[in-house]
Amino acid sequence: MSDHVMEWLNPYLDGELHGSRLHQVETHLDECDACRAELASLETLSAFLQEAPAAEFSPPEKFAAQIRLRLPRQKIAPLRNRILEVGWWMIPVALLAIWIFMNTSFFLYDMLSVADRIGWLTSVSDWMRFDAWSAADWSAALERIGVLRGNSLALAASAERFTRTSLPQIILQVSIALLYLSWLAIWWTRHQHQGHSQALEG
């Protein structure tokens, strides 16, 4: 009995079997009277169900007219919805653009500082050079707020470099990541809600 294909007869009847499974069922049906009889009874049942007469309803036009009378008069302004929708999808695009711009800027800044240190910028205008004076100003500012007070020169230099270059990068990267994750969380919530709306359950 375990070799029978009874469980596949319904999908076979409905044309839902393909490939090797279809071949297996067809081969088995050629040689098994019991499965052929079961298939015949399923065909009979299906034909019998089809014979049940359909109900008579009012014409679709009349039905549609009744529906229109019951429709709420005004829906939410579609143009405003579309603008909000476009704006919503622009958020991750804008975040990506900011992220690319920020990383490019930091990369160029690092390249310029390296070029300045090895003396490649000596022949260019002052405004294009890596401005050492701003580093000094930054150190002075750190000194004023007490960050460098009492520390060694090496530590002071590290603190200056970290607070002036690495820290802003970290803050910006984390901020963008948090914004993107928040957007993803909201999108997921909306998506779930939409699924529930479509199912209209509960």
Added chain:
Amino acid sequence: MTSTAAVNETELVFRAKNGEQNAFGELVCIHAQGVRNVIYRMYGNTQIAEDAAQETFIQAWLHLPSFRPQTSLRNWLYRIAINAATDMLRKEKRILPNSLEDMQLRDSQPGPEAIAFQEEQATLVKKAVLSLPDACRAVLVLREYEGLSYQEIADTLSIPVGTVMSRLNYARKLLKEKLERTVFMQQEARYV
């Protein structure tokens, strides 16, 4: 649905989403029969079918902004229809016809014996279908009367294809058992 009709329907959905009631009215005309048929086959009562179908289209209008155009509108409507009819029956505590009163065929005039016999059989089949569990009946109706594929049924009812197959197997098995002693044996001879 032909590709021209599909394009037309996509256009109608787009316009209806923008608030055009005329476009929505055309969509109602296209799908009214199918939606009412599904509910009728599910619950065997024309009045319930009419009322639940109206509720279905009202709900569809209200939730149209959340409808994804790349999916099937017909299947979406069928899903709403089945849920709307179930909710309606539960909330209003309507009693489904458990006698043959509401299930008699229309215009069943006393006629030749063969016609009377056929009508009696059809009524028994209908009663047997209505006695199936809701979940199985929905799958059976969508397959037998609306001709949906297993995948379409799965999408409509939000269940796996494997579940569609098992529910359909179970529904047909139950139907055969219910009908075997009455009309099925006699009919088998006609089709085999």
